[in-house]
Amino acid sequence: MAVCQLNPYIHFNGNAAEAIRHYEKVLGAKVERSMTYGELPGNKPQPDNASRILHCELRLGACTLMVSDAPAEHVGVVGSNVEVNLGYDDEAEMRRAFEGLAKEGKTVVALHDAFWGGKFGMLVDRYGIHWMFNFGQPSK
Numbered sequence: 001m002a003v004c005q006l007n008p009y010i011h012f013n014g015n016a017a018e019a020i021r022h023y024e025k026v027l028g029a030k031v032e033r034s035m036t037y038g039e040l041p042g043n044k045p046q047p048d049n050a051s052r053i054l055h056c057e058l059r060l061g062a063c064t065l066m067v068s069d070a071p072a073e074h075v076g077v078v079g080s081n082v083e084v085n086l087g088y089d090d091e092a093e094m095r096r097a098f099e100g101l102a103k104e105g106k107t108v109v110a111l112h113d114a115f116w117g118g119k120f121g122m123l124v125d126r127y128g129i130h131w132m133f134n135f136g137q138p139s140k
Contacts (some may be wrong), residue, residue: 008084009066010129011076016053016069019127026100027086029058029065037071048072060086083122083130091119094135101125 012019023029034057037043038050045052052069065084070076088094098111104126111121111133118136125131 005064007064007066008082009068010082010084012053012067012069012127013075014052014069014072015127016056016067017051019129020053020056020058020067022126023058023065023067027060027097029060032057032059032064037069046072083132085132085134088133088135091135094119094133098123098133101131 010019020029020031020034024031033055035054036050037045037052037054040054049069049071052071054068056067058065058067086094086097088097095111098121102123102125106124107121108124108130109120109122111119114120118134120135121133123131123133
């Protein structure tokens, strides 16, 4: 059996809806599916959980990024062990998205000419999510 798809799944602690709106604006993401804990059939969530995102699928080009909130009673560590890598075929679009996510976040590695012939940068956004940005193919 071969893996036919890989989707990063990012979990938040109650601010997933805000992050989704931000990613729509900055990355051009499109919500394909979204459901709150309160919309789950047959579920009567705690009041603190009703408006939290149970599951959301964000489309970024040909890729899907999954997003959810942890229930209020299960606060987790955000962004400490995963980086989301975005590969671009348009340098100007990559720069725009990088600058948008870096605003109110922290640039870890500024966009620069990388040793392999492409452009590369890293940041942590205002939600604590670690991102890597790539443009161009390695030199042959």
